[in-house]
Amino acid sequence: MKKAAGLIVTAAVAIAAGTPTALLAQSSSPPPHAATAGTPAGPAPHLSSGKPDLSGLWANPYTPDMAATDTVLDPNTRKPLKLSHATLPDSKPAVVGKGPRTFDLPYTEWGLKRWKAYDPVHNGDYAGSCLPFGMSRNINSPHGLQIVQNDSAIALLFEQNTWFHWVPTNDMKWPADLPLSWNGVSTGHWEGNTLIIETTGFNGYTRLDTAGHPHSKQLKLINTFTRTDARTIVHTVTVHDPKAYTQDWMNVRTWRLRSAPDVIMEYSCEENNLDNLMSGAIKPWKPPQDDDDDN
Amino acid sequence: MMTTEEGYKMTRNLSLALLCAAVVCMVLPRGVSAHHSTAAEFDTKKPITFTGTIKKVQWMNPHIYTLVEAKNADGVIVVYSVEGSAPNSLFRQGWRMDSLKIGTMVTVSGLRSKNEASFRVGQAKITTADGTRIFAGPAPGHVAAE
Numbered sequence: 001m002k003k004a005a006g007l008i009v010t011a012a013v014a015i016a017a018g019t020p021t022a023l024l025a026q027s028s029s030p031p032p033h034a035a036t037a038g039t040p041a042g043p044a045p046h047l048s049s050g051k052p053d054l055s056g057l058w059a060n061p062y063t064p065d066m067a068a069t070d071t072v073l074d075p076n077t078r079k080p081l082k083l084s085h086a087t088l089p090d091s092k093p094a095v096v097g098k099g100p101r102t103f104d105l106p107y108t109e110w111g112l113k114r115w116k117a118y119d120p121v122h123n124g125d126y127a128g129s130c131l132p133f134g135m136s137r138n139i140n141s142p143h144g145l146q147i148v149q150n151d152s153a154i155a156l157l158f159e160q161n162t163w164f165h166w167v168p169t170n171d172m173k174w175p176a177d178l179p180l181s182w183n184g185v186s187t188g189h190w191e192g193n194t195l196i197i198e199t200t201g202f203n204g205y206t207r208l209d210t211a212g213h214p215h216s217k218q219l220k221l222i223n224t225f226t227r228t229d230a231r232t233i234v235h236t237v238t239v240h241d242p243k244a245y246t247q248d249w250m251n252v253r254t255w256r257l258r259s260a261p262d263v264i265m266e267y268s269c270e271e272n273n274l275d276n277l278m279s280g281a282i283k284p285w286k287p288p289q290d291d292d293d294d295n
Numbered sequence: 296m297m298t299t300e301e302g303y304k305m306t307r308n309l310s311l312a313l314l315c316a317a318v319v320c321m322v323l324p325r326g327v328s329a330h331h332s333t334a335a336e337f338d339t340k341k342p343i344t345f346t347g348t349i350k351k352v353q354w355m356n357p358h359i360y361t362l363v364e365a366k367n368a369d370g371v372i373v374v375y376s377v378e379g380s381a382p383n384s385l386f387r388q389g390w391r392m393d394s395l396k397i398g399t400m401v402t403v404s405g406l407r408s409k410n411e412a413s414f415r416v417g418q419a420k421i422t423t424a425d426g427t428r429i430f431a432g433p434a435p436g437h438v439a440a441e
Contacts, residue, residue: 143383159383265383271355281336281410 044193044227049151052193052227057258060235062142064096064210066251067104075238075250081106091116096211111214111244118212121283126205128282130161130269132182134206135199135221138163139237146264154188154195161269167197174201180217182206195225205287208239216243231257337417341407349399350374354382354392359430361395361421363403377403378417379430389437395421395429 045053066072072081084103091101095118107115120128127133133141141160148155152170168174169188178185180203188197204217222238233255240248276282347365359379367373379385395401405419421429 143381262387265386267381267383268356271357272353272360273357276336279410279413281408281413281415 041229041231044229047149047151051151051190052195053149054147054154054195054225054227054233055149057144057146057262057264058233058255059144059258060139060141060255061253063140063251063253066136066140066209066213066237066239067211071251072105073250073252075248078250078252081247081249088112088116092119094211095120096209105213106246106249108242108244108246110216111241114214114244115212118207118214120212120285124283124285126285127210128273129277129285130273131285132163132206133160134202134208135165135183135186135223136208136215136237136239137206137210138165138183139223139235140209143267144258144264154197157264159264159267162267169195180204184219184221193226197223197225199223205285214244215239215241218243336408336410336415337406338409339406341409342404343407343416344402344404345375346400346402347375349395349397349401351397352392352395356383357381359385360415361430363401363421365403373414375403376413376415377405377419377421378415379419379421385430388432389434390430391434394434400424401429 045055047053070080072083073079074081083106086103088101088103094101101116103112105111105115120126127137132138138156138158138160139145141158143159145159146157148157152168152172154167154169156165156167158164163183165183165186167186167188169190171189172187174185174187178201180201182203182205184199184202186197186199188195190196199221200219202215202217202219204215204219206215207213208215219239219241222236222240224236224238226234228234235253235255236250237253238248238250239245273282277284345363345365345367347363350362350364353360353362353376359382361377361379363375363377364372365375401421401423403416403419403421405416407413408415408417420431423429427435
């Protein structure tokens with residue numbers, strides 16, 4: 001456990017080295033939010049600047065299927081989208097759950113084609129190959145994440161595969177010519193007490209979730225975070241991808257603070273998936289041959 | 296985690312643990328298989344049940360493997376490699392690498408690998424002689440924080 005804690009400190013130091021402000025001072029003095037279950041949570045903590053402090057080890061609900069019943073909302077009304085849920089008999093077998101895939105999101109023709117065709121078992125599994133899951137699937141993962149934050153940035157330290165994601169909140173501009181990437185690049189800003197993170201620049205190789213819901217390079221992922229009390233974050237994710245979906249859609253989830261002595265732990269995907277890949281139990285992922293068609 | 300919260304009554308903790316176990320079982324029926332399809336490796340048409348002894352626990356990501364020595368259908372002693380959940384999730388439920396002692400007799404039911412030569416078993420249920428289920432849900436005596 002000391003080793004795991006050391007990893008967090010090391011990560012925080014590395015992050016702080018790239019920032020103009022003292023991130024360590026923020027992350028090394030967490031607010032007294034490891035309150036007990038059954039006792040009042042208390043108000044959300046704030047940074048000295050007055051911004052809400054999202055720091056902490058958070059349990060995010062495992063979301064392998066972002067289109068699960070009644071979870072797909074219209075961002076404008078926050079009411080469930082009306083979708084046909086028609087069975088798609090010509091689709092590949094479902095990766096999550098049983099039964100055939102359905103018209104469970106507002107697909108475009110392009111998006112529907114990719115939803116029906118997703119087949120990691122036979123066509124290569126990028127996640128099983130331990131390649132980056134992408135911003136959406138990182139947040140969907142079941143193992144939680146540590147957030148460290150100061151007034152100029154926020155770092156999401158995912159336990160899943162020990163990945164990190166860096167989000168400037170100080171109007172920093174990413175280089176316009178950065179190559180497209182698995183996780184994309186994010187910027188954050190505050191609207192009242194809500195942090196809004198917008199992520200673009202995806203290479204299109206990932207899926208939104210384990211079920212395999214598609215996205216294109218045009219994806220803009222909008223995640224919001226509102227710490228409603230010391231132990232709770234209300235998180236929303238909105239998918240804006242006009243190539244894959246005819247309209248925006250969203251999920252709303254509740255995160256819970258993990259109480260001490262729970263800590264973030266190391267997670268090495270390769271540890272035994274390497275053997276699965278070499279034995280053929282998991283088919284290795286390869287980049288799509290036709291870039292325009294697949295992304 | 297094995298968390299003790301001040302001022303928190305044991306009876307309530309136990310209730311929460313049981314509730315948590317129920318929720319975990321509903322949400323993660325096959326363990327936390329976060330990123331690869333069990334359909335890729337294991338054959339639903341090849342169920343297997345056997346009794347054997349624990350040889351080793353490989354506490355590794357993304358799934359632990361419990362090595363169980365048993366006789367196969369031909370009476371030959373083999374070592375099955377039984378896939379379990381993610382080690383970090385199990386740790387938070389109170390399980391440890393040495394929760395299951397070497398030499399313990401267990402019964403395993405699960406699915407054989409699609410690969411005929413493989414002795415891997417997936418979607419498995421491991422129980423000890425007294426019926427205790429191993430490496431699934433909260434460990435015996437584990438008290439969930441929330």
